[in-house]
Amino acid sequence: MKLNLFSLGVAVVFPFHFINAFQPFQNHPVANANPHRLPSELEFQIHGHDYEKDGSQAVVFEVPVRQEGIKMYIANDGKLQNHRPGNGGMRMMSYESQKHAIEDAVRLAEGMTRKHAMYNTGFSGAKLVVNHGDVDLDDVDRSGLMADCASALERLSGCVWTGCDINTNDEDMQILSSHTPYVLAGLDSTVDTNKATAMSVIGSIMGILQAHDEQIEDNTFLVQGCGKVGSHVAQELVRLGAKDVKTCDIEAERALIPGCSPLKNGQEWFHQQVDFLVPCANSFAINEQVLQEMKPPRFIVGATNQPYASAEVRASFDEKGSFHVPESISSAGAILADSVEWTHPDLFRGGASSSQVYGWIRDLSKDKANQLCRKAGNDAKAVLQATEEVYADSSNDPIGQTFPDWILENTVLTDCVIVGGGMAGTAAAYANSKAGIKTLLVEQGDSLAPKTASSNGDSRMYRQMYSNPFFSQMQTKALDMWKVLEEECGEQLLHQNGLLFYGEDTKETVEGSVQGARNTMKELGLPHEYFTSGNAIFERFPALKTRDTPYSGVYEETAGHVRASAACAAMAKVATQSGLCKVLNNCEVTDIRCSDEKDHLVTIVLKDGLSVIAKSLILAPGAWTNHILQSHFDMSLDLDIWRIHWAHYEIDACVDVPQSFFFRKESDCGNDGGLYYFFPATATESCAASSPNKKIIKVGVDFKTTESVDVPRSMKDFEYDTMYEVLQMMDDFVSEHLGGNPKRVEAFVSPYTMTKDSFFIMDTLPQHPNVALFSGGSGRAFKFAPLIGDCLSRLARGDTDFLLEDLSCFSMRRVAAGLKMNQSKSMITLSTGNVIIDAGGIAPVLAR
Numbered sequence: 001m002k003l004n005l006f007s008l009g010v011a012v013v014f015p016f017h018f019i020n021a022f023q024p025f026q027n028h029p030v031a032n033a034n035p036h037r038l039p040s041e042l043e044f045q046i047h048g049h050d051y052e053k054d055g056s057q058a059v060v061f062e063v064p065v066r067q068e069g070i071k072m073y074i075a076n077d078g079k080l081q082n083h084r085p086g087n088g089g090m091r092m093m094s095y096e097s098q099k100h101a102i103e104d105a106v107r108l109a110e111g112m113t114r115k116h117a118m119y120n121t122g123f124s125g126a127k128l129v130v131n132h133g134d135v136d137l138d139d140v141d142r143s144g145l146m147a148d149c150a151s152a153l154e155r156l157s158g159c160v161w162t163g164c165d166i167n168t169n170d171e172d173m174q175i176l177s178s179h180t181p182y183v184l185a186g187l188d189s190t191v192d193t194n195k196a197t198a199m200s201v202i203g204s205i206m207g208i209l210q211a212h213d214e215q216i217e218d219n220t221f222l223v224q225g226c227g228k229v230g231s232h233v234a235q236e237l238v239r240l241g242a243k244d245v246k247t248c249d250i251e252a253e254r255a256l257i258p259g260c261s262p263l264k265n266g267q268e269w270f271h272q273q274v275d276f277l278v279p280c281a282n283s284f285a286i287n288e289q290v291l292q293e294m295k296p297p298r299f300i301v302g303a304t305n306q307p308y309a310s311a312e313v314r315a316s317f318d319e320k321g322s323f324h325v326p327e328s329i330s331s332a333g334a335i336l337a338d339s340v341e342w343t344h345p346d347l348f349r350g351g352a353s354s355s356q357v358y359g360w361i362r363d364l365s366k367d368k369a370n371q372l373c374r375k376a377g378n379d380a381k382a383v384l385q386a387t388e389e390v391y392a393d394s395s396n397d398p399i400g401q402t403f404p405d406w407i408l409e410n411t412v413l414t415d416c417v418i419v420g421g422g423m424a425g426t427a428a429a430y431a432n433s434k435a436g437i438k439t440l441l442v443e444q445g446d447s448l449a450p451k452t453a454s455s456n457g458d459s460r461m462y463r464q465m466y467s468n469p470f471f472s473q474m475q476t477k478a479l480d481m482w483k484v485l486e487e488e489c490g491e492q493l494l495h496q497n498g499l500l501f502y503g504e505d506t507k508e509t510v511e512g513s514v515q516g517a518r519n520t521m522k523e524l525g526l527p528h529e530y531f532t533s534g535n536a537i538f539e540r541f542p543a544l545k546t547r548d549t550p551y552s553g554v555y556e557e558t559a560g561h562v563r564a565s566a567a568c569a570a571m572a573k574v575a576t577q578s579g580l581c582k583v584l585n586n587c588e589v590t591d592i593r594c595s596d597e598k599d600h601l602v603t604i605v606l607k608d609g610l611s612v613i614a615k616s617l618i619l620a621p622g623a624w625t626n627h628i629l630q631s632h633f634d635m636s637l638d639l640d641i642w643r644i645h646w647a648h649y650e651i652d653a654c655v656d657v658p659q660s661f662f663f664r665k666e667s668d669c670g671n672d673g674g675l676y677y678f679f680p681a682t683a684t685e686s687c688a689a690s691s692p693n694k695k696i697i698k699v700g701v702d703f704k705t706t707e708s709v710d711v712p713r714s715m716k717d718f719e720y721d722t723m724y725e726v727l728q729m730m731d732d733f734v735s736e737h738l739g740g741n742p743k744r745v746e747a748f749v750s751p752y753t754m755t756k757d758s759f760f761i762m763d764t765l766p767q768h769p770n771v772a773l774f775s776g777g778s779g780r781a782f783k784f785a786p787l788i789g790d791c792l793s794r795l796a797r798g799d800t801d802f803l804l805e806d807l808s809c810f811s812m813r814r815v816a817a818g819l820k821m822n823q824s825k826s827m828i829t830l831s832t833g834n835v836i837i838d839a840g841g842i843a844p845v846l847a848r
Helices: 098-119 142-155 170-179 193-211 230-239 288-291 311-319 333-343 344-352 355-377 379-390 401-408 423-434 469-489 514-524 535-538 562-575 621-633 723-737 782-797
Strands: 002-007 008-014 017-019 056-063 073-079 091-092 124-131 218-223 245-250 277-279 411-419 439-442 460-462 494-496 500-501 530-533 552-556 558-564 583-584 589-594 602-606 611-619 640-652 662-665 675-679 692-701 742-752 761-765 768-775
Touching: 056 098, 056 142, 073 098, 073 142, 091 098, 091 277, 098 124, 098 333, 098 355, 124 589, 142 170, 193 230, 193 277, 193 333, 193 355, 218 230, 230 245, 230 277, 230 761, 277 535, 277 602, 311 379, 333 344, 333 355, 355 379, 355 401, 355 423, 355 589, 401 411, 401 552, 411 423, 411 602, 423 439, 423 562, 423 583, 439 460, 439 562, 439 611, 460 469, 460 782, 469 514, 469 562, 469 782, 500 514, 500 602, 530 535, 535 552, 535 723, 535 768, 558 782, 562 583, 589 621, 611 782, 621 768, 640 723, 675 723, 692 723, 723 742, 761 782
Parallel strands: 017 056, 091 124, 218 245, 218 277, 411 439, 411 611, 439 583, 500 662, 611 768
Antiparallel strands: 002 008, 056 073, 073 124, 460 558, 494 558, 500 552, 530 552, 589 602, 602 611, 640 692, 640 742, 662 675, 675 692, 761 768
């Protein structure tokens, strides 16, 4: 039988043997008697023989399907064999004819052969194609179809394996796997084959950039097609810092990916000028029109199988200098995952993290694309020949066999790992370095104390002026520790500028009260100044409009502000300069596993696949706390996430606004919580005044402006946009309380993690004595940073010699913390084998 096929767009006559493997199933009496019963082996007989072509062979089997109007074909590009079985997904589409369905099956099987051969996965190419014809997809009897497919796979005795493809899903594969073992679809594992494919695209892009000695932040991208694969590619490009990521999709809403630039209605993707075209849509999209109208991108790298409409179009883009990484390299992620699942099923299904699988795939495709560039001399016209030279040696073991070695090579050992690079995380790293503890600190943001979190900014108050004497005493101890830190880093972090509490006689608030603070200062014998009237306050601080008001106030001259972001950087600097600490930014934690063995080792896995094995773990994830706890420890806390508004105001330079906190009774209507604060111009570094006659002060509110939100991993539901109503309240407050012609110049929203009783959570996790947690800073924690870091360091290593006599008020087991624990998950860690640790404290695992 001869069929006209498309191979790289060239019509060729390709002879192959079509085998009607099974008699039409409808003729069997069991078809109507029991539609889901698997046919017996006797009901299937394979007839025919293999057809040789140029040293290869293509065999197509028709599978008897019980549902009328449905046809299924299995194409295997190569001899049927158990030691190198065919592997390819099952796709379900409506074809113009059965001939077209068969052609597609053969074309795709051939493409799968190229992918498998490129990396030596241990498989040959195969493809399962279901032509549902005029039958609506919703009307397909998927259970029956999977049972029919299983019968065929069983009859082929392991010579063909399959998984998901277009219009088939995990549920289908679950049904299929209940009938036959010849399924590779990431079932019973956390590996997403779409993400796996995306990682091979990303790795290929990284390999090209490496070969050209370029950085991703200097390049622009267009992701054409934002489905299950393209969306992951776009998200990862943004995460890696690409200069610009344009997105488009036939369904416009799918292109709305955070951080990307979706094309607007009427904009054609082939009219865009980019460095990288990343096709992730249907085949043959790069056609003559695209060739004529698109300025050739420098690189074409994507997930689409056969992106060119013809070989002539491909050759023309080559001539124009568009360097194309073939899909056998860039779109092989899913079959690479299959190779691991086939060679190491237990490791794939639970012993390893999905991030490790993705990292391995990314590195393999990166190396392969880099190798292609070198072989081609970075010449687009030489890619076809160079591709033939980078195929893997099929005499070696399947590539999946290398996965355990990759894990070991990408594992580091340390004493303690810290998750979160804000105030608590950097303070813990600082404390660990003073205690001689080797530490790795990982932060998901692009810097320590990133702008999206709670520890960023120019200023935080420090004060001993509290209604609760306990916090006043904490501050006294912390101030001594701040002085030591300043000496060690050689930088001034604390600036004494005094602090005024003033306003109405309120009840106790999250920040205390005027009278409560005065009482504590008197009780502890701390120096302070008390004002009995608004007029008295005005005489001392004429910038405040307090004349003839019923206000009282208390002033602590020794209070001031901490340079927040600078303090985090300083603590990390001292820690890293000790040689005992390393800091990794842009590192999202995807897995945490705690050993049940006596050593209580903790393993964390980062998004790039790096594993870290440590004796202890300190969690300081701020607003991301419950995501970490729920995802990895099956527990949660009762934490509110407040949207805290603050702004910079420009005022006349002659007006000296004191650092102050204003207390007003909470409004019975609206959102006005009554708590406002000022920072003086000396506390603002990041915003410059418009002229020498002006200066910048910071103003903020300290009350919840909306209902608390449920914060997911990325805090995508957290609104960083300011609220007009709150800004209006701030403007009104500033106008009412300050002279000097104040004018708001910029405003922000930051997340604050709050507990119900305003006490922090600083404790070890139940059942995990070597895992310490800090959360619920409640807007008051920064001033205690060195002390908090010391407590966390001691908690994680089991040292009970705390500088504070009692930490019970910070227990996560107290009622106000709202601890909820679900049924414990089984937590395991990978075997470390024989390891080598260098003097620097963190080293790769070098041997087994």
